Amino acid sequence: MQQQLDKVMEEADGYMESLEKQENPWVNLFKQNRLASHGMPLKYIPPSIVDGEIVVELDKAEVEKENAKWRCALIAYVIGEVLGYKYMRRYIDRTWVDVTEPELFLHEKGYYVVKFQDIGDMKKVLCSGPHTINNKPIILKQWSAHLDFEAEFLTEIPLWVTFPNLPMSCWGSDSLSRVASAVGHLTFADECTTKQTRISFAYMLIEVNVTKPLPAMENVIDPNGIKFQQDVAFDWKPEYYGQCLKIGHECPPPCAPPPPNEQPNPAAQPE
Structure with missing residues (x-):
């Protein structure tokens, strides 16, 4: 319902x-945008000359102040x-x-x-x-501050990842970080994983590169040298299309080559 x-x-x-x-x-929301009375007064600050090139040097304190707003x-x-x-x-x-x-x-x-x-x-x-x-x-x-939307955002994507039946000996912060790092860059674990109130699986938000195959399993070796395989599951797997370099976009199928011109068979021609 x-x-x-x-x-x-x-x-x-x-x-x-x-x-x-x-x-x-x-566009109507910005109709008055260019009125001087609505703008910010600025002042001239001469750029620097470095190796014969004009270079704009930003003030560290102001940049940090603006970054803090976001x-x-x-x-x-x-x-x-x-x-x-x-x-x-x-x-x-x-x-x-x-x-x-x-x-x-x-x-x-x-x-x-x-x-x-x-x-x-x-x-x-x-x-x-x-x-x-x-x-x-x-x-x-x-x-x-340094996010490049086109180069990074559509390839490095945070995804929720499940690690079913992860041994309880692996639920420490260091072990969870190691297990998650085999998939991508760990952002954080959810509350139930952090507090160990749900022990059937660990659940973490991991930033993964979707241009590469997403793993379904990873190999783990414990301090005693015992090796085991850990399953990895994703809430959803974005489809990345290499031809268009986009996710969630279906590339048109390549055009089939035209059929070769069929030459008449002389033997089949009536005399």
Whole structure:
């Protein structure tokens, strides 16, 4: 019943979004953007000359101050679809109800920056995944100052990974880190894994490179030299298409070569 209700709400949101695009286009939000009275006064700071080239040197204190403003932010990308701003806004308001309303910013490259009020809210949303909208996965990744969206974000993706029947001797923080590092870069373990309140499997958020095959098993050797195989399972596996260098995008099949011209068989010709 709840799934049917969510579907109806999503369809209604889609209809409302189409109306809003007609009545209040996104560009109208910035109509007054270039008025001097709305802008920031700046001053001339001459660049440096290094090895005969003009180089802009940034102030460390100011850069750190600006970075600090975004340390509670997540990058959100919906695979296979660029959602309208108001559609995404409604989704957040209706779904992430356990956190203070975050700020939302749309980048022209098709992803959103969701800026939370504090680290706790950010981690709460990140830990509660995986998230979907219109049956499409939402990739969430913590913002970083040096994030290159095109080069990194669509290949290095945080995925929830399950390690079924992991021996209890491997549940220490160092052992969990080693087990997870064979898959990718560990972000954190969920609360049940951390507190060992659920012992049938360990559950961790790991940043993996989806351009490479995702493992279904890994080899582990304990301090006594005993080797065992540990199963690895993913909540979902994004499909990466090498031809288009994209995830969630089906490359068109290559065109079949034209059939060779058939030459008439002289023996088959009537005399």
